Amino acid sequence: MTPERYQRLLQTLRLRQPDLTVITDEVHKGRNLSAIVRTCDAVGIDTVHTVVPQGGYRGFRGTASGSHKWVEVETYADIHQPVEQLRQRGFQIVATAISPKCKNYLDIDYTKSTALMLGSEKRGVSEQGLSVADEHISVPMIGMVESLNVSVAAAIILQEAFRQRQEAGLYGTNRLSAEIQTLRFFRWAHP
Amino acid sequence: MTPERYQRLLQTLRLRQPDLTVITDEVHKGRNLSAIVRTCDAVGIDTVHTVVPQGGYRGFRGTASGSHKWVEVETYADIHQPVEQLRQRGFQIVATAISPKCKNYLDIDYTKSTALMLGSEKRGVSEQGLSVADEHISVPMIGMVESLNVSVAAAIILQEAFRQRQEAGLYGTNRLSAEIQTLRFFRWAHP
Ligand SMILES: C[S@@+](CC[C@H](N)C(=O)[O-])C[C@H]1O[C@@H](n2cnc3c(N)ncnc32)[C@H](O)[C@@H]1O
Ligand SMILES: C[S@@+](CC[C@H](N)C(=O)[O-])C[C@H]1O[C@@H](n2cnc3c(N)ncnc32)[C@H](O)[C@@H]1O
Numbered sequence: 118m119t120p121e122r123y124q125r126l127l128q129t130l131r132l133r134q135p136d137l138t139v140i141t142d143e144v145h146k147g148r149n150l151s152a153i154v155r156t157c158d159a160v161g162i163d164t165v166h167t168v169v170p171q172g173g174y175r176g177f178r179g180t181a182s183g184s185h186k187w188v189e190v191e192t193y194a195d196i197h198q199p200v201e202q203l204r205q206r207g208f209q210i211v212a213t214a215i216s217p218k219c220k221n222y223l224d225i226d227y228t229k230s231t232a233l234m235l236g237s238e239k240r241g242v243s244e245q246g247l248s249v250a251d252e253h254i255s256v257p258m259i260g261m262v263e264s265l266n267v268s269v270a271a272a273i274i275l276q277e278a279f280r281q282r283q284e285a286g287l288y289g290t291n292r293l294s295a296e297i298q299t300l301r302f303f304r305w306a307h308p
Numbered sequence: 309m310t311p312e313r314y315q316r317l318l319q320t321l322r323l324r325q326p327d328l329t330v331i332t333d334e335v336h337k338g339r340n341l342s343a344i345v346r347t348c349d350a351v352g353i354d355t356v357h358t359v360v361p362q363g364g365y366r367g368f369r370g371t372a373s374g375s376h377k378w379v380e381v382e383t384y385a386d387i388h389q390p391v392e393q394l395r396q397r398g399f400q401i402v403a404t405a406i407s408p409k410c411k412n413y414l415d416i417d418y419t420k421s422t423a424l425m426l427g428s429e430k431r432g433v434s435e436q437g438l439s440v441a442d443e444h445i446s447v448p449m450i451g452m453v454e455s456l457n458v459s460v461a462a463a464i465i466l467q468e469a470f471r472q473r474q475e476a477g478l479y480g481t482n483r484l485s486a487e488i489q490t491l492r493f494f495r496w497a498h499p
Contacts, residue, residue, distance in 0.1 A: 125452075132450045148339070156460055158451030169424065187452040223471075252417040259323045260349030261378040261416070261496075263315075269347055272456070276447070276464045280414075288450065303451075 118306060126305050129187075133163045133293045133301075135277055136208070137232035140199050142246045143237040144267055145170035152268035153235070155184040160279040163293060163301070165191040166199035170237065187305065196246050199232075208232045212242045212250035213274070215264050219255035227278035228285045235267050309497060317496050320378075324354045324484045324492075327421035328469060331390050333437045334428040335458055336361035343459035344426070345401070346375040351470040354484060354492070357390035361428065371442040378496065387437050390423075399423045401432045403441035404465070406455050410446035418469035419476045426458055 139157055144150055145226060150167065155166055171268050193199050200210055205277050211225055212234040225231075234250060236242035241264075247253065265273075273276070282288060310423050330348055336343055342357065348356055352420060375447040385391050391401055402416055416422075425441060427433035432455075438444065445463050456464075473479060484492070 127342040129450070129452055152457045152460055155453055155457060157455055158453045159447075159449040161450050184451075184453050186341045256350075257470075258350040259320070259352050260375075261320055262346055262375050265342045265350055265463070266346060266459065268457065268460060269343055272464055273467045276467075279448075 123306075126302060130293060130298050130301055131291050132161045133303065134161045134287065135293050135297070137162055137282070138203065138208070138232045139165045139244075139271065139275075140195055140196070140203075140210075140232050141165070141167040141235045142234055142242050143168055143170040143240075144235055145172070145174060145237055147174050149238065149266070149268045150174065153185065153271045154188050154190060156268065156272045156275055158184045158187045160275045161288065162188060162275075163297070164191060166191050166193065166203070166232070168193050168196050168199070168284045173214050176287070191232055196243060199247070200246075200249050203232045206230065209252065210234060210250045211252045211254055212236075212247050213255065213270060214242060214247060215255055216256070219253040222254040222256050223277060225252060225254055227281045230285060231278065232276075233271070233274055235271055238267060250297075271301050314497075316346055316456040317493060321484060321489050321492055322482045323352045323479050325352045325458075325473065325478065326354055326488070328353055328473070329394065329399070330357040330462065330466075331394075331421045331423050331425045331437075332356070333385070333387055333423050333425055333433050334361040334431075335426055336363070336365060336428055338350075338365050340402055340429065340457070340459045342363065342375065344462045345379050345381060345460065347377045347463045349375045351358055351466045352479065353379060355382060355486070357382050357384065357394070359384050359387050359390070373428045387434060388440070389471070390451045391437075394423045398423065398444065401425060401426075401441045402445055403438055404446065404461060405433060405438060405444045407444075408446070413445040413447050413465050414468060416443060416445055418472045419478060420423050422469065424462070424465055424469075426462055429458060447494070 208230040210232050234246055256270055399421040401423050425437055442446055
């Protein structure tokens with residue numbers, strides 16, 4: 118490994134945010150999940166939680182630009198599992214939904230520990246997912262189509278979280294535990 | 309047509325922005341183009357300009373949630389054609405590129421007449437495209453992957469344009485010409 122590459126890996130780990138994550142609630146198209154994971158890498162998310170859809174993934178190889186290598190993807194059979202685990206760690210659970218009754222996504226404080234819940238292409242976030250969430254948010258739309266692509270909605274919201282966290286200086290300090298940094302470093306460094 | 313539907317069509321036309329558009333420079337995956345068109349509808353873009361990739365589109369049917377019905381997609385053989393036409397109408401041409409030397413996308417004034425130029429999945433915006441642009445912008449990334457999915461990058465930037473235009477009151481007035489509104493209305497209203 119070149120010294121530049123070594124520094125790049127360390128620098129990326131220093132910017133990772135242990136208290137920002139995504140939960141996908143039966144998102145089933147592999148390419149959407151891949152695009153979400155790729156965006157997560159770009160804003161410094163370390164781990165994504167995915168509830169596997171009934172019938173499994175269509176075409177997910179996690180290989181969008183190799184982003185699977187840089188972001189941990191933990192899988193669950195049921196939405197309650199990641200929600201319980203994250204709530205115990207003090208995360209607010211922010212579910213997306215498409216309704217003018219939801220809060221505007223800009224009105225959330227993403228500098229708190231936050232898990233963003235995204236729904237399936239056909240049905241959106243499940244009733245269960247919505248009922249366990251602390252907040253329901255929406256990206257405003259003024260056209261004729263009823264919803265955005267799920268990876269597009271994810272990117273818009275995560276970019277706002279990134280902006281808020283930058284402003285708050287959360288990318289200025291080393292935030293992953295030393296133990297996790299070491300684990301990631303070895304996985305990243307070894308081909 | 310129900311009276312509610314009739315009102316919905318008129319209301320959507322009232323919010324359309326004749327002076328905000330996208331130019332795709334040989335974006336070749338149909339599903340990316342579809343997702344871009346869908347996002348354009350959501351932020352009130354009336355027309356998208358696409359330079360057709362060498363070899364044509366792979367799988368573009370323009371049917372992502374039927375968004376092709378609501379947004380005009382004009383095709384060109386060459387990047388100079390849409391750029392010339394838009395420049396004559398006073399648009400600033402804002403090209404995306406992936407380099408720390410570019411401006412941050414947040415530092416652009418999108419309330420001006422603006423065309424956002426997006427590049428192909430493999431090569432990005434062409435040399436020609438970059439050389440005719442007024443600005444080069446980038447969405448900051450802090451991960452290991454080198455770029456975002458093109459429809460994801462488009463959505464992040466267009467959402468910022470939407471936010472700025474809302475703040476400036478550009479969605480408060482009827483902005484398409486009466487002639488274009490009539491044209492669109494008839495196409496939208498007839499199945
Ligand atoms: C295609 S949408 C689901 C559409 C479904 N018919 C519904 O009404 O929920 C898939 C997912 O994308 C996300 N999404 C799409 N548009 C959104 C918007 N405007 N605001 C917030 N999330 C959105 C949500 O996570 C949603 O569950
Ligand atoms: C996958 S990228 C192209 C990657 C290509 N290897 C390059 O270096 O340009 C495809 C398109 O997505 C857009 N894009 C991707 N990431 C971006 C970013 N961080 N900032 C601005 N645009 C981006 C640009 O329009 C780009 O041309």
